Amino acid sequence: MTAFLLRRLIQAAAVVLVMSLLVFLGVFAVGDPIEILISPEADQFERERAVKALGLDLPLWQQYLVFLGNALRGDLGRSFVFNEPALKLILERMPATLELAIGATVAALIIGLPLGLYAGLKPNSPVSKGIMATSILGFSLPTFWVGLMLIMVFAVQLGWLPSTGRGETVTILGMRWSFLTRDGIAHLIMPALNLALFKISLVIRLTRAGVRETMLMDYVKFARAKGLSPARVTFVHVFKNILIPVVTVVGLEFGGTIAFSVVTESVFAWPGMGKLIIDSINVLDRPVMVAYLMMIVLLFITINLVVDITYSLLDPRVRLEGKQ
Amino acid sequence: MSSTTATTVPAPPRVETPFQRFVSEFAASRIALLGLMLFLAIVVIAVLAPWIAPQNPYDLAQLDIMDGRMEPGTVGGAGFTYWLGTDDQGRDMLSGIMYGLRISLIVGAGSAIIACLVGASLGMLAAYAGGRTDSLIMRLVDLQLSFPAILAALMILAFLGKGILNVVFALVIVEWAYYARTVRGSALVERRREYIEAAQCLALPTRRIIFRHLLPNCLPPLIVVGTMQVARAIALEATLSFLGLGVPITEPSLGLLISNGYEYMLSGKYWISFYPGIALLVTIVSINLVGDQLRDVLNPRLKR
Numbered sequence: 125m126t127a128f129l130l131r132r133l134i135q136a137a138a139v140v141l142v143m144s145l146l147v148f149l150g151v152f153a154v155g156d157p158i159e160i161l162i163s164p165e166a167d168q169f170e171r172e173r174a175v176k177a178l179g180l181d182l183p184l185w186q187q188y189l190v191f192l193g194n195a196l197r198g199d200l201g202r203s204f205v206f207n208e209p210a211l212k213l214i215l216e217r218m219p220a221t222l223e224l225a226i227g228a229t230v231a232a233l234i235i236g237l238p239l240g241l242y243a244g245l246k247p248n249s250p251v252s253k254g255i256m257a258t259s260i261l262g263f264s265l266p267t268f269w270v271g272l273m274l275i276m277v278f279a280v281q282l283g284w285l286p287s288t289g290r291g292e293t294v295t296i297l298g299m300r301w302s303f304l305t306r307d308g309i310a311h312l313i314m315p316a317l318n319l320a321l322f323k324i325s326l327v328i329r330l331t332r333a334g335v336r337e338t339m340l341m342d343y344v345k346f347a348r349a350k351g352l353s354p355a356r357v358t359f360v361h362v363f364k365n366i367l368i369p370v371v372t373v374v375g376l377e378f379g380g381t382i383a384f385s386v387v388t389e390s391v392f393a394w395p396g397m398g399k400l401i402i403d404s405i406n407v408l409d410r411p412v413m414v415a416y417l418m419m420i421v422l423l424f425i426t427i428n429l430v431v432d433i434t435y436s437l438l439d440p441r442v443r444l445e446g447k448q
Numbered sequence: 449m450s451s452t453t454a455t456t457v458p459a460p461p462r463v464e465t466p467f468q469r470f471v472s473e474f475a476a477s478r479i480a481l482l483g484l485m486l487f488l489a490i491v492v493i494a495v496l497a498p499w500i501a502p503q504n505p506y507d508l509a510q511l512d513i514m515d516g517r518m519e520p521g522t523v524g525g526a527g528f529t530y531w532l533g534t535d536d537q538g539r540d541m542l543s544g545i546m547y548g549l550r551i552s553l554i555v556g557a558g559s560a561i562i563a564c565l566v567g568a569s570l571g572m573l574a575a576y577a578g579g580r581t582d583s584l585i586m587r588l589v590d591l592q593l594s595f596p597a598i599l600a601a602l603m604i605l606a607f608l609g610k611g612i613l614n615v616v617f618a619l620v621i622v623e624w625a626y627y628a629r630t631v632r633g634s635a636l637v638e639r640r641r642e643y644i645e646a647a648q649c650l651a652l653p654t655r656r657i658i659f660r661h662l663l664p665n666c667l668p669p670l671i672v673v674g675t676m677q678v679a680r681a682i683a684l685e686a687t688l689s690f691l692g693l694g695v696p697i698t699e700p701s702l703g704l705l706i707s708n709g710y711e712y713m714l715s716g717k718y719w720i721s722f723y724p725g726i727a728l729l730v731t732i733v734s735i736n737l738v739g740d741q742l743r744d745v746l747n748p749r750l751k752r
Contacts, residue, residue, distance in 0.1 A: 139591065150607040264733045266683050268690045269706055269725035276718050287714060383596040390691055391710075402691055405606045413606055420599060428594050 132432055136425050143421040144195065148188050151410050200418060201411030205404070210415035214397055220290060221396035223303060224388065225381045227316030229374060232323035237370070239324075240331025245358065247336060255328060262325030267384070271318040271391035278314060286311050288393035315392040319385055323377060330373055334366030379427045383420065473745045483737025490731050494549040501543035502528050505700075520719050533719035535708055541719060544705055545727045551701040552731065555612060556682035559619035563681075564674050566620060567627025572658060572666070574628065575635035585628065592625040597684060605693040615694050619681050630673045634666040641665075668746040675739035679732045686728055702728045 182190070194200070200210045243252040279287035292307040293300035302308025338344060339362065347361045348354075386398035393399065397416060404412040464472075475481055498504070520533040520541075532541035574585040592600070604618040638644065639662060647657045686703030688694035695701045700708070702724045709720025 147603075150603070260736070261733070264679070264683075264729065264736050266686055266703075266725065266728055266732070268687055268703075269721070269728065272706065272710065272713060272721050272725070276713055276722070280714060280716055280718075380596045383599040386598065386602065387687055387691065401602075402693075405602075406692060417603055424595055 128436055129433065132429060132436075136429050139425055140421060144192060144418060145188065147414055147417045147421075148191050151414050195418065200415035203404075203409055203412045205407055205409045205412075210411040211419075213400065213412060214415050214419055217395060217397045217400050219300060220302075220394060221382060221385050221389070221398060223301060223312070224315055224319060224385050224394060224396060225378065227303070227312050228319035228323065228381055228385075228388075229378065231316050231320040232327050232374065233370075235320070236324045236327025237331055240328040241335055241358070241363065243328065244332040244335025244339070247332075256332070259325040259328045262321055262328075265321065267318060267321055268387050268391050270321055271314075271388060274314050274318055275392070285314055290395055315388050315394050318391065319381060319388040322384075323374065323381065326377070327370060327374065330370050331366055334369060335362060338362045338365050376427075376431060379424050382423065470745060474741055477741045477744075480737050480741030483734040483741070486730060486734035487738060490549060490727075490734065491553065493546055494553050497543075497546040497550055501540075501546045503540045503543040505539045505544045505547050506698075520723075532723045533717075535705075535720045536712065541705075541723050544700065545702065545724050548700055548702045548705050548724060549727060549731070551612070551695060551699055552682050552685060552703070552728070555615055555619070555685045555695070555701065556678050559616045559623065559681045559685075560674055560678040562616065563620045563623040563677065564627050564670065567624035568631045568663075568666075568670060570624070571628035571631030571633075572635055572663065575632045575639060576654075576658060576662070582632075586632070589625040589628050592622075593629075597622045597680070598687065601684060601688055602691075602693065605688060610693065610696045612695055612699060615685055615688060618688075619684060622684070623677050623681065626673055626677060627670065630669050631666050634669050635662055638662055638665045672739060672743045672746055675735060675742055679735040679739065682728070682735075683732055702731075 198211060202208065203210050203213055206213055239255050243255045246252050275287045278285045286307075290302050290308065290311050292305040293302045294305060294308075295301075303312055344357060344361055347357045352361075382397075385394075385396060386402060388394065389396045389398035390402050397419075400412065401416045403409075404416070474484075493500070523529050532545070534540055535544065570585050574582040600622050601618040604621055605614060608614040608617070644657065644661060647661050652661075685694055685701060686706070689701050689703030690707040692707065695704055697704065705724035706721045706728070709717070709722075709724070712720050
C-alpha cells in the first residue's frame with residue numbers, strides 16, 4: 125500500500141511539474157511580457173533595467189526555475205489590472221464558485237433522484253418516457269444558451285428572479301456567502317439550475333439504470349415476499365443501494381462542474397473564479413491566467429489522486445496492477 | 449415474348465449485402481431517420497447558403513443600419529421580410545444563421561476528422577506496438593481525459609488567441625484521446641483474431657496488415673464515437689465563441705451570433721439570441737439521434 129501511495133504521489137507531482145512547464149511556456153514564451161509591462165515611451169535604459177528586474181535576461185530554463193520557486197512559495201505574480209497578488213484574487217472569488225457548484229450539485233440530486241426513481245420503477249409509463257426524452261435534451265442543449273433563455277423568461281418577461289450578479293451576501297469566516305439571504309438565494313437559483321442541467325440528466329439516467337438493476341435482485345424479491353410495503357422496499361431497500369454509485373459519480377463530476385462554471389458565471393455575471401479568468405483572458409492579464417490554471421491543475425490532480433487512493437483501498441486489484 | 453413468360457424462373461433468393469442490412473436496420477428507427485433527414489437538410493442549407501440566403505450578411509453594402517433590431521416578420525428597407533428579425537447591425541438573422549451554420553459545421557466536422565486521424569493512428573500504434581509505446585500513449589490519453597474539455601480548450605485558446613484554425617487545433621487536442629482509446633480497445637481485440645494471424649503468416653508487410661486488415665475491422669466503434677464527437681465539437685465551439693475566445697467577429701458562427709444578442713436580451717429583444725440557439729440545438733440533437741441509432745446498429749453485442 126505504501127509503495128502504491130508513494131508511486132501515485134510521485135506521478136501526481138510529475139504531472140504538476142509538466143503542467144507548470146506547459147503553462148509557463150504557454151504564457152511567457154508565446155507573447156513578450158515586456159511589451160505589456162513597460163510603457164512604450166520608456167527609453168533603452170529603463171527597458172534594460174526592467175528586463176533585469178523581472179529576470180527576463182536569464183535563459184528560459186532559469187526563468188522557469190525562478191517561476192517554479194516563486195510558485196512553491198505561493199507567489200504567482202501580481203495582476204496587471206488589479207495590482208494585487210494573482211493568487212489572492214482567485215482565492216477571494218473561490219467561495220462564489222464553490223457556492224454555485226455546490227448549489228448545482230444539490231439541485232441535480234433533488235431534481236434528478238425522484239425523476240430517475242420514477243422512471244426506473246415504471247419504465248413503460250408515458251411519463252417515464254417523457255422524462256427520458258427530456259434527459260436526452262439535457263445532454264444536447266448548449267448550456268450557455270439555456271442560461272440566456274432562463275434570463276429571458278424568468279428575469280425579463282416574468283420578472284420573478286434577478287438576471288445577474290450575486291445579490292446580498294453574509295460574511296462568515298472572512299468569506300462572503302449569498303445562500304443565507306433571501307436576495308442571495310433568488311440570485312443563486314437560475315445559475316445553479318443552469319449549471320445543474322447536464323448533471324440532472326446524468327443523475328436521472330444513473331438512478332433509472334440503478335433502480336432497474338436493483339429491482340431484480342434477490343434481496344428485493346425477499347423483502348417483497350416478507351410482505352413489506354412497496355414504499356418501504358423502494359426507499360429503504362432499493363434507494364439506499366442506488367445512492368452509492370450515484371453519489372460517487374456526482375462527486376467525481378464536481379471538478380468538472382467547477383470547470384464548467386466558467387460558462388455559467390459568464391452568462392449570469394456571477395462574480396466567481398470563472399468570470400475572473402474569462403475577463404483576464406480578454407485583457408491579457410497573464411499572472412491571473414497562470415494562477416488560475418495552476419490552481420485548477422492542482423485541484424484536478426488532487427481529485428484524481430483521492431479517487432485513485434479510495435479505489436485502491438476498496439479494490440486490491442488496482443494496487444497490484446503495477447507489480448506484474 | 450410468350451415463351452419467356454411461360455416458364456417462370458424462380459427469382460433468385462435475395463442476398464442482402466452487409467451494407468443493405470445496415471441501411472435497413474438503421475431505418476428501423478423512425479426518429480433516427482428523422483434525425484438523419486434534419487441533419488442532411490442542415491448540411492444542404494449550409495452548403496447552399498450563398499445562393500438561398502435572402503442577404504449576404506458579410507456584404508456591408510447590403511446591410512442597412514436603419515433596419516437594426518427589427519422584430520421577426522418586419523419588412524425592411526431592402527424590400528424583403530426579415531422572418532427572424534435583424535441584429536444590431538441590421539443583418540437579417542435568417543441569413544446570419546445560414547452562414548453561421550457553415551462555420552459551425554466546418555469547425556465541428558473539420559476538427560472531428562483531424563482528431564480522428566490523429567487519434568486513430570496513435571491508438572492503432574499503441575495497440576500494435578504495445579509495451580512502452582502503448583503505455584506512453586495511454587498515459588497521455590488518461591491525462592487528457594482527466595481534464596474537462598472546456599478547460600483544456602480554454603487554456604489553449606487563451607495562449608493562441610481567436611481564429612478558426614486555433615479553435616480547430618484546440619478541439620483536436622481536446623478530442624483525439626477519445627478516438628485513440630476507442631481504436632486501441634477494438635484493435636487489441638481484433639489483432640488476436642485468426643485473419644490477422646493468417647495475414648502475418650503470409651508475410652504481408654506490417655503497414656498492409658494495419659491498414660487493410662486491422663483498421664477496417666476497427667471502424668464501426670470509430671464511426672459511432674466520431675458522430676458523437678462532431679456534435680460535441682459543434683457545441684464546444686459555440687460555447688467558446690460565446691465566451692469570446694472562439695471564432696473572430698468577422699466569421700460569426702452560431703455561438704457568436706448568440707453572444708451578440710446577449711446584451712439586447714435584457715431589453716426583451718429575444719430573437720437575436722433565440723433563433724441561432726434553436727438552429728444550434730436542432731443541429732446537435734439531429735447528430736445525436738443519428739449517433740444513438742448507429743451505436744445500436746453497429747454494436748456487435750446486439751447483433752441478431
